[in-house]
Amino acid sequence: MKIGLPKTAAIFMAAGLLALALPVMPGLLKGNAFYGWPMQGDLYPDLVESSNGSAHTFVTLGYLGCGDVCPTQLATLAELDGLLKEARVRFRFVTLAPGLDSEERMHTVMSGLGSRFDWTRPASERSAQALARDLGERVASRPEQHGEPQWLHPGHVYLLDPSGRALLAYRGSLLEPERMRDDLRQLLAEEPKS
Structure with a gap:
């Protein structure tokens, strides 16, 4: 008598195991010591606060009307903020929809997340999308839902050094x-001491 799982159940189990492994796979596959993916080191000085001197900045792009990845990434950054209480670090949200996300709304949401959260509202959707493309994100608009335009975007998070150089x-x-x-701790430990 043959005892075994039906093929469908085995496929679902394999898919479930793969889904559980996805968060750790980048570090295993790329062969470096960081959880984040190394970047080419392009400079984005407008995304760091020059008055903060030596603060690293975590940056994410999105829009406040997003019902998907943006709330998740902002919650992750808020949790990270709590883990980095003593570190010189900032968090910046860049809106992809400056026509929808008013300065007042951006200020209200970001200040509600904490004193180290800032925002950037590019002059136009075109300039916001150019920044996203420059960082390697694919952004596209889709038809309006519930009266507001929607944006398809991955919501990656980027770590920039104090000069604005993209690290991870x-x-x-x-x-x-x-x-x-x-x-971040590893990067700080590797920095030359002045």
Whole structure:
């Protein structure tokens, strides 16, 4: 008598195991010591606060009307903020929809997340999309739903050094704040002491 799982059940189990492994796979596959993906080091000085001197900045792009990845990424960054209480770090949200996200609304949401949260509202959707493309994100608009335009975007998180140099990219919507904290600690430990 043959006892075994039906093929469908085995496929679902394999898919479930793969889904559980996805958060740790980037570090295993790319062969480096960081959880985040290394970036080419392009400079984005407008995304860091020059008055903060030596603060690293975690940046994400999205829009406040997003009902999907943006709330998840902002919650992740808020959790990371709690893990990095003593670190010189900032968090910046860049809107992809400056026509929808007013300055007042951006200020209200970001200040509600904490004193280290800032926002950037580009002059136009075109300039916001150019920044997204420059960072390697694919952004597209889709038809309006419930009276507001919708944007398809991945919601990656980027870590920039104090000069605005892109160091790491975190891809995915279920990021691990503890591992992001560990990346920052490792980068800080590797920095030359002045």
